[in-house]
Amino acid sequence: MSVSLLVTENGTGTKELLILLGINLDMGEDLVVPDDFSVEELRSGMWWRHLVAGGFAGMVSRTCTAPLDRIKVFLQVHGLKHFRTLTECFQYMMKEGGVRSLWRGNGINVLKIAPESALKFAAYEQAKRLLVRSSSGSADREVSVYERFVAGSFAGGFSQSAIYPLEVLKTRLALRKTGQYKSIADAAIKIYRQEGYRSFYRGYVPNILGIIPYAGIDLCIYETLKKMYLNSHQQSENPSVLVITACGALSSSCGQIASYPLALVRTRLQAQVITPGVVHASPVTMSGLFKQILATEGPTGLYRGIAPNFMKVAPAVSISYVVYEKCRQALGVTMTEKVYILSFS
Helix, strand or coil: CCEEEEEEECCCCCEEEEEEECCCCCCCCCCCCCCCCCHHHHHHCHHHHHHHHHHHHHHHHHHHCHHHHHHHHHHHHHCCCCCCCHHHHHHHHHHHHCHHHHHCCHHHHHHCHHHHHHHHHHHHHHHHHHHHHHHHCCCCCCCCHHHHHHHHHHHHHHHHHHHHHHHHHHHHHHHCCCCCCCCHHHHHHHHHHHHCHHHHHCCHHHHHHHHHHHHHHHHHHHHHHHHHHHHCCCCCCCCCHHHHHHHHHHHHHHHHHHHHHHHHHHHHHHHCCCCCCCCCCCCCCHHHHHHHHHHHCCHHHHHCCHHHHHHCHHHHHHHHHHHHHHHHHHHCCCCCCEEEEEEEC
16 A cells, blocks of 8 residues: 655645545455545546456455454354354364365355445445535535545445345355355345345344444544644654554554444344244344343453454455555556545644
8 A cells, every 4th residue: 555645834824634545455344435536537437447456456355364254253153152262263164164164255255345346436426526515515625534434434334235135145154054055046045035035134233333433433543643643743754654554554443443343243133043933032133132242241242253353454455455556557557646635723
């Protein structure tokens, strides 16, 4: 990820921090704010090449880190009832299905990248235009950080709503036992016949709610850390790539920590088999699951599986970056930097 930074002084004495970031890299997380593309990129059609390169990089990255993602899902669903450590979970998966079982659920996780990215990008662009026009009557001015947050949250919610049944299928396929489903289509048919169409939207509410704290905290902490750095250093001294990367990693981690309990509850709801007409002893609602987890596992139970979630970040980013660069060069995409303006007194 190419990162640079420029500080300028405008006529009113307000400092404008121009953060020039390369394209966002896919880390297997769905709650990120989409990329901003310049007017020139949108008119020339270069934006779709960025999306193709980023999508392919995401496919490779998610495939390489799929075992960690499956371990995370297992720990989220089963907690301490079956696995006390990552090693126990890994040994169970190897014993139950062999090496190939480590990639269960990855096929649909890769397939949903394209439609989700396209829908998120389209919704984000439309939301930005509406926000700018409603506040100023013109679509020519820069989009503020807060407008970007609102537009990004809306785009994330819209795309997640459209592809959410694929999220449920991904969780069920990741948790399946050997021979339970023959294919993605077979899994979808069996779930529909046994549980009805409503099962494909189990966990939808905590999933949508998780977008707001993740995106909001990520952007706010990133901006705050930048202000703190500039206030404590000379105006002419620009933060290094290492400083900016560290701020980005910290802000993203804080966003994940804030939204992780909702992600855990979402996964448990997705995993529960709800058969019509059958009375279930365990809670099958968001509030019911929160109460049960706190009562049986304590506050730490809301963070089961977060360790492998953090473990996959470094390799995911590294793999995404390398593959994106190679794919970008093959498609003839020039690295146009994205500009975000953060104003403060």
